[in-house]
Amino acid sequence: MLKYKPAIIRGNASEISALAGGEGGSGVDSTLDSSEVVDTVKQLAVRLDAVVAVSGQVDYLCDPAGRATSVEGGDARMPQVTGTGCSLGALSAGFCAVTDPFTAARAAHAAFAAAGQRAGARTTGTGSFAVAFVDELSAL
Numbered sequence: 001m002l003k004y005k006p007a008i009i010r011g012n013a014s015e016i017s018a019l020a021g022g023e024g025g026s027g028v029d030s031t032l033d034s035s036e037v038v039d040t041v042k043q044l045a046v047r048l049d050a051v052v053a054v055s056g057q058v059d060y061l062c063d064p065a066g067r068a069t070s071v072e073g074g075d076a077r078m079p080q081v082t083g084t085g086c087s088l089g090a091l092s093a094g095f096c097a098v099t100d101p102f103t104a105a106r107a108a109h110a111a112f113a114a115a116g117q118r119a120g121a122r123t124t125g126t127g128s129f130a131v132a133f134v135d136e137l138s139a140l
């Protein structure tokens, strides 16, 4: 996939670690915390000449020029909802159509953090959270 020079590469901590040659996770789930791969995110952004973003309780994003930011928010149930990470990638790609990759990735992560936080504040279970999250995302 790298030969197509992706503008943004995103993953959970284990996926980012595996991309850099380190340990992977358990299926699509991460066994690492995003804070453990911050240096890896920075190094990959330079090596792959792409924006690299890792998701977790705190998201960390870097671009090849050394710009870096973190995004907090969301809800602890987000990693329990299958497809959250994939849809975060889709939103990042969509935003790339209208702005630069770093701004696009940051905006997508911020939107997920806000929608997750709002959905989390008004639901108790995982199923109702998943539905509320999509509702909040579409209402932003």
Ligand SMILES: Nc1ncnc2c1ncn2[C@@H]1O[C@H](COP(=O)(O)OP(=O)(O)OP(=O)(O)O)[C@@H](O)[C@H]1O
Residues within 6 Å of the ligand: 011, 012, 013, 028, 029, 030, 055, 056, 057, 058, 059, 073, 074, 075, 076, 077, 078, 079, 080, 081, 082, 083, 084, 085, 086, 087, 088, 109, 112, 113, 116
């Ligand atoms: N503990 C958490 N607290 C708050 N938000 C979280 C937490 N874990 C993940 N998120 C958020 O969930 C979204 C998806 O990140 P996650 O790391 O779960 O992706 P993923 O593991 O690739 O997902 P997928 O289930 O699609 O494979 C991001 O917006 C991230 O900020």
Ligand SMILES: Cc1ncsc1CCO
Residues within 6 Å of the ligand: 028, 082, 083, 084, 085, 086, 087
């Ligand atoms: C592609 C895919 N298949 C099962 S989980 C998963 C990741 C969704 O983000």
